[in-house]
Amino acid sequence: MDRRSFLGLAAAAVATSALGACASMVTTPVAPVGGIVYLPIRNYPSLASAGGSLKILPSGAATPLYILELEGGGYAVLSPICTHLGCTVNIEGVNLVCPCHGSTYDRAGEVLQGPAERSLVRIPSRLTEDGVLEIDLRGAD
Numbered sequence: 001m002d003r004r005s006f007l008g009l010a011a012a013a014v015a016t017s018a019l020g021a022c023a024s025m026v027t028t029p030v031a032p033v034g035g036i037v038y039l040p041i042r043n044y045p046s047l048a049s050a051g052g053s054l055k056i057l058p059s060g061a062a063t064p065l066y067i068l069e070l071e072g073g074g075y076a077v078l079s080p081i082c083t084h085l086g087c088t089v090n091i092e093g094v095n096l097v098c099p100c101h102g103s104t105y106d107r108a109g110e111v112l113q114g115p116a117e118r119s120l121v122r123i124p125s126r127l128t129e130d131g132v133l134e135i136d137l138r139g140a141d
């Protein structure tokens with residue numbers, strides 16, 4: 001492979017990587033019914049795979065929520081607001097990491113590394129037998 005071909009491939013790889021990172025930040029608007037969001041998992045391929053995640057913004061909500069597929073089955077619906085000083089955490093690999101001071105949370109929202117001492121706020125949810133994730137926002141701010 002000559003230098004020009006190599007550089008072309010390298011540039012394409014970087015662009016693809018950047019596109020993938022941007023795609024993971026896409027926010028999906030959802031419309032709650034009676035304070036509950038109904039998400040048929042089959043309609044959201046990013047949730048159907050192991051380690052999958054989705055960022056949603058319920059209509060009327062000020063901040064989005066993260067939905068994370070949990071190892072062993074089920075989902076966690078988490079507020080992305082860091083419990084240290086309120087920055088927005090990012091999904092990085094299998095964990096969530098705060099860009100401000102480095103607090104790290106697992107996919108269930110539990111603290112793995114401080115300075116945060118409290119887990120992320122977890123929104124009640126359940127997966128129905130027919131594969132619909134019901135997210136109960138009635139207790140959320």
Ligand code: FES
Binds near residue numbers: 099
């Ligand atoms: S605000 Fe997240 S670690 Fe400080």
